[in-house]
Amino acid sequence: MMDCRALLRPLLVAQGLPAREQGDWLVVRENAPVIGAWVVSEARQLETTLVQLDVQVALEARRVMVESFVGFGGDRQAACLNALEVFARGVLPVLAAGLWGAESDAADVENWTVRGRLFRAVLGRAVIRNRAPDPAAFPTDVIDDLHAALEGASLEAKPHWMRLYCANPTGESPVYEALLDNQPWPQGEAALRADAWPPAEHFWTARWFALLTP
Numbered sequence: 378m379m380d381c382r383a384l385l386r387p388l389l390v391a392q393g394l395p396a397r398e399q400g401d402w403l404v405v406r407e408n409a410p411v412i413g414a415w416v417v418s419e420a421r422q423l424e425t426t427l428v429q430l431d432v433q434v435a436l437e438a439r440r441v442m443v444e445s446f447v448g449f450g451g452d453r454q455a456a457c458l459n460a461l462e463v464f465a466r467g468v469l470p471v472l473a474a475g476l477w478g479a480e481s482d483a484a485d486v487e488n489w490t491v492r493g494r495l496f497r498a499v500l501g502r503a504v505i506r507n508r509a510p511d512p513a514a515f516p517t518d519v520i521d522d523l524h525a526a527l528e529g530a531s532l533e534a535k536p537h538w539m540r541l542y543c544a545n546p547t548g549e550s551p552v553y554e555a556l557l558d559n560q561p562w563p564q565g566e567a568a569l570r571a572d573a574w575p576p577a578e579h580f581w582t583a584r585w586f587a588l589l590t591p
Contacts, residue, residue, distance in 0.1 A: 378415040378416060378417055379415060379416035379419075379453070379457075380401065380413070380414075380415055381414040381415060381416060381430060381457055381461070382398065382401075382402075382403055382413060382414065384414070384454070384457055384458060384461055385403065385412070385413070385414040385432070385461065386403060388461060388464070388465045388469060389403065389405060389412075389469075391465075392465075392469055392470070392473045392479055392481065393473070393479045394406075394473060394477055394479055396412075399411065401413055402435065405476075405477050406477050406478070409476060409477060410434050410435055410436050410437075410476050410477075411434070411435050412432065412433070412434050412435075412472070413432070413433050413435075414430060414431065414432045414433070414461070414464075415430070415431055415433070416428050416429070416430050416431075416453070416457060417429050417430070417431050417445075419453060419456075424451065425449050425450070425451070425456075426449065426450055426451065426452055426453055426455070426456045427447065427448070427449050427456060428447070428448045428449075428453065428456040428457055428460060429445055429446070429447060429460075430445070430446050430447075430448055430457055430460035430461065430464075431443055431444070431445050431446075432444045432445075432446070432461075432464055432468070434472065434476070436535075436536055437535075442538055442558075442559065443559055444464065444468055444540065444586070446460035446461070446463050446464055447460060448460025448461070448462075448463075463504055463506070463584075466483070466502070466504045467501045467502065467503070467504035467584060467585070467586050468501060468586045470482075470483035470484040470501060470502075471484045471499045471500070471501040471586050471587065471588050472588065474486060474499045475497070475499035475536070475588040475590055476536070476588070476590075483501070483502055484499050484500060484501055484502070485499070485500045486498070486499050486500070487500065489524055489527070489589065491527045491528065491530070491532050491589075492528065492531070492532070494532065494534060494591070495591070496532070496537075496589040496590060496591055497589070497590050497591075498524075498587060498588070498589050499587065499588045499589075499590070500520055500585075500587045501585060501586040501587060502585075503515065503519075503583050503584070503585055504583065504584050504585075505581060505582070505583045506581065506582045506583075507579065507580050507581045507582060515574070515575065515583070516572040516573050516574065518572065519541065519568075519569070519572060519585060520585070520587070522568040522569075522571070522572060523539060523541065523565060523568065523585075523587065525568065526555075526562075526564040526565045526567070526568040527564075529564045530557060530562075530564070532589070534591040535591060536588060536589065536590050536591075537557065537558055537588070537589045538557075538558060538559075538586070538587065538588050538589070539555070539556065539557050539562070539565065539585075539586070539587045539588075539589075540554075540555070540556045540584065540585070540586050541554070541555050541565060541569055541584060541585040541586075542554040542555075542582065542583070542584045543569060543574065543582065543583045543584075544580075544581070544582045544583075545574075545577050545579075545580060545581050545582075546580055551574065553566050553569040553570050554566065555568070555569060
């Protein structure tokens with residue numbers, strides 16, 4: 378795997394999070410979760426390089442958050458930067474506010490109760506790629522539906538993370554995916570399917586990320 382710490386570090390600094398190397402990781406705050414980024418697959422299609430870049434956050438021993446991003450560009454570095462740009466827009470502000478105490482205008486903070494347990498919910502904004510319809514036409518209750526779907530989950534008093542993904546492939550059925558703590562989350566996927574998504578003639582994707590801390 379290709380180590381992408383050199384590309385990740387400037388994004389952390391821009392968020393007000395200077396980081397130092399420690400082994401394979403970047404340390405943002407002492408005694409806090411560490412972060413790293415690696416290219417796990419790469420392909421070449423005509424003049425375009427495609428990569429899957431995984432950002433990992435080690436929350437505690439044997440508990441690692443993994444967020445995967447597709448990037449494309451003229452070469453490997455350009456593709457990695459493209460993938461990290463999506464991370465910086467939708468996930469990094471959430472991690473900064475939820476794990477490292479840095480304020481961000483690109484994340485909202487709410488108090489959520491799940492089965493009687495109180496969590497601090499840090500909610501990222503939707504990241505929309507390709508030729509999507511007017512964002513105003515997207516359903517406005519995605520996050521509320523996410524909260525409702527969590528009532529079917531048994532959450533311990535520790536950090537939990539959620540990723541929602543929708544895609545509208547041209548001429549094909551829409552794709553929905555929901556993950557809770559890296560694992561498929563049927564209740565979250567059902568909530569996505571139940572929302573009223575706008576019709577579109579072109580391919581687009583949208584993803585949301587959220588973090589709960591006790």
